[in-house]
Amino acid sequence: MLNKDLSNVLKGHTSRYSLVTATAKRAREIAEEAESEKRIITEKPVSLAIDEIIEGQYIIVEPEEIRNV
Numbered sequence: 001m002l003n004k005d006l007s008n009v010l011k012g013h014t015s016r017y018s019l020v021t022a023t024a025k026r027a028r029e030i031a032e033e034a035e036s037e038k039r040i041i042t043e044k045p046v047s048l049a050i051d052e053i054i055e056g057q058y059i060i061v062e063p064e065e066i067r068n069v
Contacts, residue, residue, distance in 0.1 A: 004050055014060050022060045023049045 009019060026049035034041045041048070052058040 004054055006050075006054070009053055009060075014062060018060050018062045019053070022058070023053060026052060026058050 006019065010016065023046060027045035030041070030045040030048050033039075034045075049058070053060065
């Protein structure tokens with residue numbers, strides 16, 4: 001597994017906590033969608049989720065009060 005460059009994602013005042021939470025949530029959605037469609041995915045759901053976040057397909061929205069924590 002290659003380490004992804006997350007600097008662009010974190011540059012928009014996204015906290016690491018929000019990034020981890022959003023990645024986990026999206027990975028669960030990907031796994032559940034694959035299971036309900038009876039589809040086998042060869043790549044890990046977390047890797048797919050992080051790729052979607054980096055590509056801008058999945059947007060992280062944080063409350064204003066935690067952006068600068």
